[in-house]
Amino acid sequence: MTETTEEIRKIGRFRVDQVLVAPGPAPHGLARSGEFLWISDDEEHCIFKVLPETGKVVLKIPFDGDVAGTCWDGSHIWQADNRTRTISRIDPENGQIDMALQVDAGSGTLGGICYDGLDLWLAVTGTGQLRRIRTEDGAIIKVHPVEDNIVGVAHDGRRLWYTEGDSNRVRLMDPATGTSLMSYELEGKPSGIAFTGRNQFWYCDSENTELKKLVLVP
Numbered sequence: 481m482t483e484t485t486e487e488i489r490k491i492g493r494f495r496v497d498q499v500l501v502a503p504g505p506a507p508h509g510l511a512r513s514g515e516f517l518w519i520s521d522d523e524e525h526c527i528f529k530v531l532p533e534t535g536k537v538v539l540k541i542p543f544d545g546d547v548a549g550t551c552w553d554g555s556h557i558w559q560a561d562n563r564t565r566t567i568s569r570i571d572p573e574n575g576q577i578d579m580a581l582q583v584d585a586g587s588g589t590l591g592g593i594c595y596d597g598l599d600l601w602l603a604v605t606g607t608g609q610l611r612r613i614r615t616e617d618g619a620i621i622k623v624h625p626v627e628d629n630i631v632g633v634a635h636d637g638r639r640l641w642y643t644e645g646d647s648n649r650v651r652l653m654d655p656a657t658g659t660s661l662m663s664y665e666l667e668g669k670p671s672g673i674a675f676t677g678r679n680q681f682w683y684c685d686s687e688n689t690e691l692k693k694l695v696l697v698p
Contacts, residue, residue, distance in 0.1 A: 491667045494694035497680075500535045502691055503528040507684040509550025509592065510632065510672025510691070511557065513572070517674065517682060518557055519691065520547040527559060527570075532682070532693070541575040549592035549603065549632065550672060553615070558600065560590040567593060567600065567618070581618030592632035592642065592672055596655070603630040603642060610642060610653070624658030626651075632673040634681060643670035643683060650683070667692065 489496040504521030511518040519528045520543065527550060529539035545561035552558075556578075557570040567590070569579040583590060583602065591603030599621060602611045610630060612622040629646040639661070640653040648670060652662040668685030675681045679696035 490697070491692075491694065492665050493697055494664065494666075495697050496692060497695055498532065498693040500530070500532065500691040502684065502689045503530055503535070503537050505689060507686055507689065507691065508547055508671050509559065510674045510682060510684050511550045511552040512674040512676055512682065513552040513557075517691070518550055518552065519672070519684065520550040520559060522547050527557065529572075530691075532691075539572075541570065541572075543570075548590040549594075551593045551595050551600070551674075553595040558593055558595065560593050560602070562590050565590065567602065569615075581613070581615075583613075583618060591630055592634070594633045594635045594640070596635045596640075601633050601635065601640060601655075603633045605630055605645075610640070610658075612655075624653065624655075626653075631671045632683065634673040634675050636675045636678065636681075641673060641675075641681065643673050645669050645671060645686075664696075666694075 504524040506523040508522050509520035517530045527541040546563040548560035560567050565583050566580040568577045588604040588607035591605040594601050600613050608628045610624045610626045629644045631645040632643040634641045640655045643650050669687035670683050671686045672684040682693045
C-alpha cells in the first residue's frame with residue numbers, strides 16, 4: 481500500500497517522497513536492485529522482493545535464520561544472519577545460498593550490510609564497529625568506530641550512510657577516514673537503508689512498520 485499526501489511532508493532536512501506499508505511485521509534489512517526493493521523480515525523469516533511503485537510483493541524467499549542486514553551486489557543478495565553469525569550470498573532466481581562468510585561479532589550482533597563495488601561493509605550493533613570485509617573470505621580490511629546503536633548501512637557511490645536505532649538518526653561518513661560528516665534525525669526507529677540516487681534513499685521504520693523514501697533538501 482502506498483501513502484500519498486497532497487502537501488509536501490518533511491522530516492527535518494528531508495522531503496518525504498513516498499511511504500509504503502512494510503510487507504511484513506518486522507522489517508530489518510533493505511536493499512535495492514534496479515526498480516525493486518528487497519526487505520528482510522525478522523518475524524516472517526524471509527526476504528521480500530517489492531515493486532516500490534505499488535508496494536506489491538513479487539517474490540518471497542524463505543530464510544531460516546535471525547535476519548539482519550540485506551544488500552545487493554549487482555547480481556546476488558547478501559543476507560546477515562545472527563543465528564549462525566554468517567553473511568550469506570543468495571541467488572535471487574532460486575533463493576539458494578551459494579556462499580556463507582563466518583563473522584565473529586564478539587558480544588555484538590550483526591546489523592546492516594552494504595556493497596561498495598568491491599567489498600562489503602558490516603555494522604556490528606552493540607560494539608560500535610563498522611567493518612569493511614572482503615567478499616571472498618570475510619577477512620576484515622578496516623574498522624571504523626561508530627555509535628553502539630548502529631543498525632543499517634548504505635553506500636551512495638562515494639560515501640557511507642548509517643542509521644542508529646535508539647537515537648533515530650542517520651549519519652554520513654567518509655569511508656576512507658571514518659570521519660563523521662553530517663547527522664540528521666529521522667522518523668520512527670530506523671534500521672535498513674538503501675540508496676536510489678544522489679541524496680535519495682529508502683529506509684525501514686521498524687517502529688511504524690513502514691518503508692520511507694526521502695530526498696535531502698539543499
